Amino acid sequence: MYKSNEIDIRPRKGASQAAFKKDNYWMNQTQVETSPWYEWDTKVFNYHDKPTQVLSGYESFNKDLRDYLQTSTLHGLRYIGERKLTWFERFEIDRIMYKSNEIDIRPRKGASQAAFKKDKPTQVLSGYESFNKDLRDYLQTSTLHGLRYIGERKLTWFERFFWLAAFCCSVICAAFFILNVYHKWRSSPMIVSINPENMHLQDLPFPAITVCNVNQAKKSVAERNSLDKKLLNSLCGTQRDADIFEDDIAESANWDYTRSFLINVTQPCNEMLAMCLWDSRSMNCQDLFNAQLTDEGLCCTFNVVHRDNMFRNPRDLNDLNLTFPSPSVDWTPEGGYPADAPPDGFPWKPKGIGTNHGLTLVLDANIAEYYCASTKSMGFKILLHNPTETPNIAKIGEIYGPGIEARVAIQPRILDAQPSLKDIDVKKRLCLFSSEKELVFYRTYTLRNCEMECEARSMLDRCKCVLYYMPNSEASCDECLPACNEIAFFERLSTAPLNKALIGQYSTILLNRTPDYFT
The missing domain is CATH 2.60.470.10 (Acid-sensing ion channels like domains)
Incomplete structure (x- = not known):
């Protein structure tokens, strides 16, 4: 299922099956076994058993991890398992984080690596072109909704401008709500919530x-003398002619007398x-x-x-x-x-x-x-x-x-x-x-x-x-x-x-x- 970088060992053209088995590569002579493979009939040779290389636990885990990284759909993981990259380039993965739409130039089948490196063209971009390319790659690979349509060349300028305006409106609305929450927190930094812990009855008093x-006032007590009645009528707000009794009340009624009067009446x-x-x-x-x-x-x-x-x-x-x-x-x-x-x-x-x-x-x-x-x-x-x-x-x-x-x-x-x-x-x-x-x-x-x-x-x-x-x-x-x-x-x-x-x-x-x- 996964494309492997391991070398596939097979007999040369014209070589016999016996010579192939004799000259075959053995990584560990003490750990070799044969397993049924598939029949492959050609005009040159026909064999039914292919030697299997047995790897140690660490080597097997390393191989499986490398195959997973190279075939993973998670962005950037395939570069971590790429053997052609240096260790520095793997740690600086943010430089190659986005998938490029440029043509991948590779040597033709049968061409030597030296000739390819000699004849491979090198494209030198200016600062503006490099920034424009990186921005376009970011827009096309961004997970923010609507950004990839802005950098899509197949869309018209009107469509791209619509998505740009929609994205800007979303950012402005989000900033508006964030500022409201921030100002609310600044003005009232307290949070009033229901305490999930129960309180025991013995921790609070009876009201x-x-x-x-x-x-x-009791009627029988209020009618005993005229001064108490005058004071009571004044306190109850039923005195119609308060000026007549104002002097008498002022002479006899003070706070101590009023308190004593209320207690008694x-x-x-x-x-x-x-x-x-x-x-x-x-x-x-x-x-x-x-x-x-x-x-x-x-x-x-x-x-x-x-x-x-x-x-x-x-x-x-x-x-x-x-x-x-x-x-x-x-x-x-x-x-x-x-x-x-x-x-x-x-x-x-x-x-x-x-x-x-x-x-x-x-x-x-x-x-x-x-x-x-x-x-x-x-x-x-x-x-x-x-x-x-x-x-x-x-x-x-x-x-x-x-x-x-x-x-x-x-x-x-x-x-x-x-x-x-x-x-x-x-x-x-x-x-x-x-x-x-x-x-x-x-x-x-x-x-x-x-x-x-x-x-x-x-x-x-x-x-x-x-x-x-x-x-x-x-x-x-x-x-x-x-x-x-x-x-x-x-x-x-x-x-x-x-x-x-x-x-x-x-x-x-x-x-x-x-x-x-x-x-």
Whole structure:
């Protein structure tokens, strides 16, 4: 199948078969055998057995490799196995890499090699002609689509120009898309992708849960004296003639008084929380929930870190009963739980998956005491949030009406940044590590905590005061960016009305309320 460069040994014309066998060439006399060949009858001799030369393993492999290189269709390999080329020419194969269309001049059969070398013409090309020839050979042998048609002499100039224009357009389009990708990488060198590694439940905390009654004041408490009523109407936005009471309110109402007033007039946690189950175990709601001042008023919060771990200079609020059933640990979204944290340290970790391992609450809206609601409905606002953040429940809290059963599926979203991102400029990565920016009174940097300080700063500049639920008298911040390491919780809510026929079976849990109470 392959053309061999080996010498074919055969008897001379007129020589006998015996003389041929006697004078035949033997490369290795000890390794010679005969094998059946083919019959070749001529007028001169007739033989049936031809001597076979047995090669060593290395020689056989070298011969097969050389035959493969000379017959290979891969461009350039046949020159590597060409014996007529010097070793330097084989390594400089790029000079003869392209197949030429020139006529291959070789000696006629029977002509001597010396006469051929003497009479062989040598074509000397100029620099331009040599470049033109090399360019034409490159175009005809290039694998880039369309280039071989540009160098095809059989095509008209119009056809060749069309292929040249098409190739240039392809290059321009490719360069355009490459530049867009490059500029996108320069402006935002970060890649946000889903982490293929699973995270164990014990590596993240159970979300903090804040529950607020949309009724910001109990009617029986708000109507005790005129000053409280005037202040409450002003805070609720229902005061029609504010100028009449402005002097009285200014004399008696300051931030401390306002905070104390909100604590006293709002529904307390022991009245709001009728029953609490954690991991299917009945627990005292007063041990699980703490009162917290938010933008919705006084609310009840579960699984939030201690104030010492949340604020830099926390103020002791003696009028708030703060209790923690377990020691609070310094958990942060970036650092996680400390290595020496106890297994039951606050914030608590989820015990498992499903409603049996979560938190179950029975809430009492106390509709008869509604006086000043933040919405036009009745019920509660509930928010799942980071345990190190002050909840923004007034804006993004979910409303739950009375007389329903609600189930909330928690979906955590964890943003985890590699430490190598610190080498990228903040303006390009658009996020901050905790060590890169310290807030005034929050210990942990998050986007929500930074926005809280910005709101306080804006109010301080305009009104010379800050929000009543802020832990300091002043605040300042620059530009707020998301934290590079954050954790957020999203809920998937499903609700259904309570079955009035079964309310009697749970009278103890529902505080002996009648079915009409839940309509």
